[in-house]
Every structure is written in C-alpha cells, then in structure tokens.
Amino acid sequence: MTAMERLNSSLGKWLPEQRLVLRSADTTRCVRLRPVTQLAGLGGITLVFGWTLVASSFLVIDTLNLGGSRDQMLRAQSAFEERLNELQQERDARAAEALAAQNRFAVALDQVSQMQTQLLSSEVRRREMEAGMTSVQANLRTAQAGLEQAAPLSDEPAAPADRSDEFSVALDILSDELRSAADQRAEAVQDAQEARLAAQELQVERDQILARNDEILNQLESAVTVSVAPLDNVFRSVGMNPDEVLRTIRQGYSGQGGPLTPMSYSTRGDAALSQGETKARQIIVTLDQMNTYRIAMEKLPLAMPVKQSFRYTSGFGRRWGRMHEGIDLAGPVGTPIHSTGDGVVTFAGRNGAYGNLIKIQHELGTETRYAHLNRIHVKVGQRVSQGDRIGDMGNTGRSTGPHLHYEVRMNGRAVDPMSFIKAADNVQ
DSSP, rough: OOHHHHHHHHHTTTSEEEEEEESSSSSSEEEEEEEEHHHHHHHHHHHHHHHHHHHHHHHHHHHHHHHHHHHHHHHHHHHHHHHHHHHHHHHHHHHHHHHHHHHHHHHHHHHHHHHHHHHHHHHHHHHHHHHHHHHHHHHHHHHHHHHHHHTTTOEEEEEEEHHHHHHHHHHHHHHHHHHHHHHHHHHHHHHHHHHHHHHHHHHHHHHEEEEEEHHHHHHHHHHHHHHHHHHHHHHHHTTTTHHHHHHHHHSSSOOOOOOOOOOOTTTOOHHHHHHHHHHHHHHHHHHHHHHHHHHHHHHSSSSSOOSSSEEEEEEEEEEETEOOEEEEEEOOOOOOEOOOOSEEEEEEOOOGOEEEEEEOOOSSSEEEEEEEEEEOOOOOEEEEEEEOOOEEEEEOSSSSEEEEEEEEEEEEEEEHHHHHHHHOOOHH
C-alpha cells in the first residue's frame, strides 16, 4: 500500500470518498473525489476565505487611520493658521510701538536741541553782561577816583555825590540782570539734563521693542518657511515643476490698481529698522508664495472619488503584461462617484472597454477619468466642483465586477492617482 493510499484510508473516517456524476445527452461521466482531494479543496477554500478576511481588516484599519490622520492634520492646520495670525497681529502691534517710540525719540531730540540752543544763547548773554559789568565797574572806579581828586577844589560837593548815586543804581541793575541770567542758565542746564535722561530711556525702550519685533519676525519667518516646504514637495511628488505652477497661477491672479500714495522715508532710521523691514518683506514674499501654492492646490484633483466603503483591487502599473493606467476601487453597484476637483466635463458616454466613461478637464493640464459607471449624472460642458456626485459605480465595459476605474492624466500622460491622494494627505 502506497503512502497516498494510506493517507486516503486515514482521512476516510472524516472525509469519505465522494462520487460526482456528470450526465449529458449522450454520455454519463463519474468523477471520484478522494479524501486527499477533498482536503486540498477545503484547504484552498479556507485559505481564500482567510486572505479575504485579513485583506478586509487591513482595508478597514487603513480607512480608519486615513480618516483620523485627516482630522488631525486639519486641526493642526487650523492651529497653525491661528498661531500665524496671532504672530502677525503681535508683529503689527510691536511695529506700531516701535514707530511711536521712534517719534517720541525724535521729539525728545528736538527738545534737547532747542534747550541746548537756549543754553548757548543764555551763556552768550551772560558773558556779554559780565563783560559789560566789568567795563562799567572799571568806569565807576575811574570816575570815583576822579571825583575824589577833584573834591577839595570844588565849591559844589552835591553834584559828585548825586553822580555817585547814579552809578550805584546802574550797578545794582546790572547785578540783578546778571543774577537773572545765571538763574536762567541753571534752569536750562537742568532741563537739558532731564531731556537727555528722557531720550536715553526712550532709546532703551525703542531697542527693546526692536528686539521683540525682530524675534517675532524670526518666528514668522521660520513658520512660513516650514509651511512652504511640504507644499513644494506636493507638486514635485506628482511630477509638476513648482516654479512653472507658481508662474501659471500668478498669470491668472496678477491684477493691480488703486491710487498710489508717495512713500515717506525717515531720516532718523537706523540699521535695525532697515534689517527688520527687509525681513518683513521676505516674509511677505514667502506668504505670497504659500498663498499661491494654496490656490494651485485648490485647482488639482486631490479628493477621493469614492467616499463610502470600498476595496482597492488593482493599482497603477504593469498588470497581466499590459499597462494599467489607473487604480480600481471595488464596491456595490450604485455607489456614488464624486468629482475629485473643480473642472469641466469634456466627455460623458459610452467608450469601448471603458464602458460608461466621464472625463473632466481641470486646470494646470490635469484630467481625470471615471470608467465602468452604471449611471452618468453629468453632461458635456457642465462645470463641476470638488465633491459633486457625477455618477454611480457599475460593471460596464471590460470589467470582471462592479468597480470604479479612476485615472489621472497630466498633459495627456497617465500618472499614478495615489500620488495625488497622498499629496492631499500631506497638506491637510
């Protein structure tokens, strides 16, 4: 007895030999199903069933993870935009404070300059009055000596005495004027010293504001730089040149207008202000680049064509010796199919192996195709938006079961749709 016969004999207790009779109009054929054959068939069925369960569980887990990651990315994007707005508002507030401090500093400098001018004027007047006082005193002493010498020879002593009184009064007046000038000079010196202290305090305050403003600008610069890099990688991942995309978008958004206001320049600006203005302009340029990327992202077909439960049955690439230019998403007949981006319907009807087919032309040279549909809900020339229902999943054309064949083409060349779907996940 051979090993196969012994195996069949031992398995016969649980899987007895079965006979399958096949009858036709002319002949009758009997097929024997040995225990080993039955065991192999049951094993194959169990393996296929187990693989189906594992694949379905992986698909459900991936779907749940995809939804969770999208919600997390949306919350992160919202938090980042709020933080960016707060930093911009704080930067504007610090810039206004710096401008106000600069104006106060300029006013203080003007006051110091005026006080110094007054101080110099009072000093000049004081020196003139001291010189005049010295001259008057010298004249008084000369006159007094002359009077004393002439007094014994004169018969009228009252006149020289009156003359001496006049000189004394003039001397008192000059002394008062000199004392007043000295007091004014002291006040001017004190005011100038106070103005210098105020100017120094304003300078310190201005430096602090400029330092804080520079810190805010650095944070803004880091934030916008980090935000632009993923957007740049998105377009590179789908085979697009980011520079060409930016040029194309800016051509469509290049309007300008409005009255021009002459630009004023401060003659008291320093290197810190110039450096901050340069950095602020660079941040504005980067923000414009990021905003342009955002506009371009809105024009690309990045959404999922099927929002209900489905199963990936075939990817992009070589299949059965031929090129499969899209991805297959399997689901029940009638599953809603949605447009993955804004665009215009260029074809809606029957098309050979595609079956019922819809073509939508988007901007930036992209086109999407939706094949094997059961029903078509759009017509040629109709403009659709991202998320609009355009048809139902079906089994038309060359198809082995109900599914959606989804294609993305760049300038007529088929590209992997998963690169667009993954790109959408990277920027959410």
